[in-house]
Amino acid sequence: MRPAGYAAVKAGRAAFLLHRRSAAVAFALAAALAVVVIASLSVGESFVSPAEVVRVLLGQPSPDELVVGTLRLPRLVVGLLVGAAFGLAGALIQTVARNPLASPDIIGVSHGAGAATVAAFTFGITSYAALPLVSLGGGIAAALLVYVFAWRNGLRATHFVLIGIGFSAAMSSLTQLFLTKGDFLIAEQAKVWLTGSLNGRGYDQAAPLAAVLLLLLVPLLWVARAQRDMSLDDDTATALGVRLGRVRLGLVALGVVLASVATATAGPVDFVALLAPQIVRRLTRGAQIPLLCSALMGALIVVLADLLARRLFAPIELPVGVLTAAVGAPYLLWLIVRSRSGGRT
Template sequence: MNSATATATPDRRIRPAGHTVLRPGRGSFLVHRRSVLVAAALGVLLLAAVIAYLCVGEAFVSPAEVVNVLLGKPSPDQLVVGTLRLPRLTVGLLAGLAFGIAGALVQTVARNPLASPDIIGVTHGAGAVTVAAMSFGLVSYTALPYVSVAGGIGAALLVYVFAWRRGMQASRFVLIGIGISVALGSLTQLFLTKGDALVAQQAKVWLTGSLNSRGYEQAAPLAVVLLVAVPAVLWAARAQRSASFDDDTATALGIRLNHVRLGLTALGVVLASMATGATGPVDFVALLAPQIARRLTRTAQIPLLSSALTGALVVVIADLLARRLFSPVELPVGVLTAAVGAPYLMWLIARGRSRSGGTK
């Protein structure tokens, strides 16, 4: 999950601008210097946001006491920081990491900045199946993240089947995904009207994407999936370059492009679905994070590490504002991310239309 472009290079003379050659042992790797600096800066900003999140609330806690709690030292603010704020923060951090990586992978496969798990139907599929399980009492709440994965995978398969026509065309992939998203959204509303009224109300709150009452119970399965997925993400960081080729170039190079795209998509779907199960559909994080990371690093491929850190930073800041902006009323974090993401999506669409109009 490195933000560096790590590819073996046997010759010192072959060094693209802005890269540094590392030679651990017999191998040699190209590292994009700006990506490393951006990832480091995002890490510092995320640490500052975490401290601010744990300090700010109805009762302000000093940064020194927050550090004491994080280090396991005795503190009078253990209840506020360690019991009330830290578990919720943990879920937000993990979900933001997962959404950031998932968005980067889906946009890489689709080769379209408009593509993200919440746009092409993955989170809607996870949401529809989860709401059905909640409304009809089919499973326990601890099993909801796994139910979400099943729904996300099912939605992704639908998009893949309908979009496939002797290959995967990016525009068709996105348009069919949007259509399936609309259909799944209608199906979700149907489940809400047919289930128990009280549970349906809880499901509506979940659908807005909220970290309220979230804790280690929701964080644990997401953390396990992220840890297990580390080798796959490392592979994905190298496979992104292959996925950016067109079909003819990939065929000439002997690359099984469809296998690479399928692997990247499957990884993104699982991560997005698990994050949705833990927090609900926090819209537009997976859309925003990869594009912000790419613009900061100025790389050809979306840097996975920077995208993950950006996703976590967006979720943490959005939830902090959701808690305090209209205190004592708490907004769902999904409301804040949608308020930022929706105008950005419209700007992307308008920008794409103006470019296509200028080429005519």
């Protein structure tokens, strides 16, 4: 018997259940993202018609190929990948913590990756190949510390979030220490990076993140099944033979890797990982956070925020992290107030 709201889909000999509302939301998000992508490639110092943008994307000859394909498209690709990675990371970590406040930038992962990257800047390491590895190491180190300190006869969501917030503050202080100790020009470069920006980003920065996303495709298929187990209460899941400790560790590890490499690519673009899964969950109204929808929503948030950051105060260009923080900070406060008042989050 199929659960309510699901449809059976067959692909050859394989069969699986598809949540109808999640599929509809994914289709709507993909359509909205396509519109924003065309708008982002069209709008700039010079306007390019959407028809010419489509011609360039399809590989057809166009007089605007230099503007669209060479100047604007690489930055857009970075925004899409960064947004998708943050959306996925937020969905994974919120699934483990069962708390809407849990996201890489709240529990210290992004700040740990940021502190490690700023330290690399301070010591003269600015290679595009090395920075993702440095950021990944910082994110993993921060996540391990939070995980160890939050573990007390099992991983409790409240401890996880509170200890993560404490580590975020500690990592922010460490970042400021590195900024004061470094060379002035390098410190200014690091400060710009810390705001979260797509300015000057291109395929060199996109390649490591794209490789990570491709490598994690197979593990993410396992996550879809693991999420169903995580939606059960601990006693029921344990009775069914689910090894909750290993499942949680696996989900957190994937989320940490995605958030850390995304942070190395564009800086700590705050609140995307917090917003995307929660918006998706409210749209789909499901017990689980759909990963595809979270990735699409994260990409949509980053690309739209980057478009607004470029054009709201033109010719002044704001970092994309400023726009996401302007929306995400009030939402975080609303979540905290709602949680304290006993509202459903």
